[in-house]
Amino acid sequence: MKKIFIGLSFSNIFLLILLIILSTSIPINSQNIILIKGNKFFDENIYLRWINLNNKTNLFAGISDTIKSRIENNLRNEGFYFPHFQSLTVDTSKKLIEISIDEGFPAVVKNIFIKMNFEDSTRIKNYFKVLYDEKFSELNLQSAIDESITYLENNGYPFAKITIESISFVKQDDFYSTNILLSLEQNTKCYVNKFIIEGNFKTKDYVIIRETGIEPDQFYRQSDIDKIKHKLNRLRYFETVEEPIYYLTNENKGVLKLSIKEKETNSFDGIIGYVPSSQFEKGYFTGFLNLNFENLFGTGRFFKFKWQQLNKTSQDLDIKYLEPWIFNYPFNIQVGLFQRKQDSTYIQRNFESSFEYLSNRDFSVSFVLTSQSTISLVKSNRNIYNSSTLSYGFALKNDTRDEIYSPTSGILFNGSYKYFSKKFNDFTISKTSLQKIEFDFSFFTELFFKQILALSIHAKELKGNLADISDLFYLGGTNSLRGYREKQFFGNRILWTNLEYRYLFSKYSFGFLFFDTGYYQLNENQSFSIQLQKDFKIGYGFGLNIETGVGILGISFALGKGDSFTDGKIHFAIMNEF
Template structure:
């Protein structure tokens, strides 16, 4: 429910909810009470009573019973001695709703009468009555009447056939239909207003919709540009215009993460650099554009270089264009380069679909000793993807799921080496990718995070350069990066998290993985502990993991910035 400047007015003329003040159970003894037990009555006494003849104790109990539809309750108090009081209660019979007559109905009369008719012959309980009236106020608000009011004009009590009955007369005032004439954005020192407005999912000229407005904070938080987004406010200004006010608090969107090491050479070998450099430029010039650069050297002969760019809202439509350049040098085996593009359609707040195309070239590394490693090949890879993300917090979710399903068709052509060319130089490979995550808050600040991932490639002449890689911080912890390769890989992650802030959590984890390559297959496990915490440069993740059969001294430390691209 959004914060309204004019609160919906709903007067129940006959009911006042009782504010409970505790009273020692030893001071009061209740008799005759069947509907409510003694503890419930004690919790709802209005004030601490010291005198047996104080009328406030009787009034408090009668109001409590009236709230639940018992208007004929009789209460007597007798002093038992020793500061003990006996409260005799004759609960009486409840009052039932005979009829509800609503004034002010028009085109909504059928629906409103249907809701109100559900109360016919029910006990005239303020609690149940309020629930139904609030439901109707929500209904009117969703139709564009945020200032609707429902008032009880009068109530007629009477008895019939030994039953207490009531006819209720309501006054319904919908007010004027509200429209969003203007939007005010506050707190956006860097982000342009048009970036926030287009991502909010609502625009000027639209009829007020509570459902859309309630979704604005989660929609904007998924941009990852803001520390927080407050509940939007809607009000009518002095020009009788509807104003929607959105308040945001921006955060640091540029990231830098790096660690560089130098491994000295031995004998005739030269030394080499190893480490990771990760640079992210988010929300460039406040336009929502993103650029990232990543370099990682795993050892002397293996390294990765990746550049990615995101252009949001292409031509003003809910389409994001993501492009990327990726290069991997694998040992002394091959060099692989990918140039890719992906067009992402934002179908809703939670659902996206995309189509992608990529050109890949694989070049075998020249070696002093001649021999076959991989083919010199080029591939055209097309794909489709469907993603669903209902997490309530992208950094430390306590509920929701994340799901992605991808299919790719790899049209591969072999160009060399000439002496190893097969008879069939062109063929197709199919790739299947599934990712699923589930988050559940089992106790306060304690979250169970479950994830499952699967990859498979099918076809003829599948080389090591075509296979999926497994191992490391983003898949199977406790092993070095990309330690295993397979035509089929599976891995699951189980984390038990303790939330320290809305962006920081400590966790215990257990990972299990499987890979299969021709006749070679194996299962692996990893386990350990870690922490994700907020820094000036982004969310840092650090974990210590042990692989299958590892001693403590053989544990791996995984670290890096959580990807926000």
């Protein structure tokens, strides 16, 4: 008997140890359980979303108040203002929450009374019509009030206000009839009778007022006021523009105060280099000279002079002038001269004028007229002949960028069509016609704080059977396909894209990574001994845009298709806008 008793004791001990191990390693319930009872209008999943309690949250007695508050708030948003909690228990040991609720009946809007003395009362009432016979929601009521205030602010009443005087609920059979009483005080109708501008030591007052788009004695419109800062920033004349301030004088005259800080808009920059003599050729100078007057005499006029010696045999000259707002109407006139000497093969001169209509501050339409002459410097060159060309066409522009030099949002679209009538002076065919179509689109968006995505797509096509080299489009370099020499490729059709990821250091300075693609196609032309050529190229790299005293300097390091690191190109650019 003694041996049997000892054996049973060891068996019991073994079972006891096993039970202890199992009970400590396998919890009975590791997640919170929430049970909902009595709900009629909203299912259990909706309640769980409202309660928003993590399954692993440690339960405590006071959590019931939080749960109750969350349910009540969400029920109110759904129009249920009279719920009754029959019970709400929290069992922390079992991680169990039991809720028994009577949701009550919904509150339905039946009457909205507005006390007002306003000439367009019907318009105001229309904003509240959508609330009738719907479940009452404080959010929806506030939305209708906000829409009404916005309408009033855009129609001369910046100091209008709407007050909720009372909300009453009357119990019906299966709903609560909701009655709302509001009062509207529109106050004095306001006008912009006077502008006060501070900080403009150079720019004329009328230039700033004109850019706001607000006419003298125009009634107050909040939507116009909200756009002023954006419009003035895009002029590129000011370092900072503060939010406009509007107030009434003792005589009830409306004053709009604009405070700005001007910046230097005229720039002069240049560089000169010398390539020393070698065994095969004499030394020569290279470089460029760039003069920009972006706000000439504070009137908004623009003048630009740019000269560039690309190499010993290539040279560019670019002169432009812009006269804005002719006779104080939204029309701009621009004239320009562009001359290119290309590799001692030809000289091309363009006299261009454009007449631009400003539909609004973002969109414009232009008529363009150009006279072009081409002089061949090599008589035996069958790729180019002496010619004169007259062209005309139109251009569209839409610019919603928030900034010109370093945009963080918006788009830029440029599209143009030109028809060319070309006459040859020393060719078997005396006359031909050409057409040029150009398309440029850029998109900017802020992905994260100070992190900008910039995407641009560009396409150009030349149509016509007798296009010589001087008519073609060029591809490659700083402003198109990085990783290649300036104007390395040319063709009747070119297409390129630029994708940049930018990180802003300041308003105009940023670092960036980029990936460019480019395609060119040179059509076969037996008349000019031109063979068919086409290819697809890529370029990639990194760079910096840095704000300096002479402008915004852009520098990038780029690799082309198949390049090693030692083959990389360094591109420089001074950014300006015309």
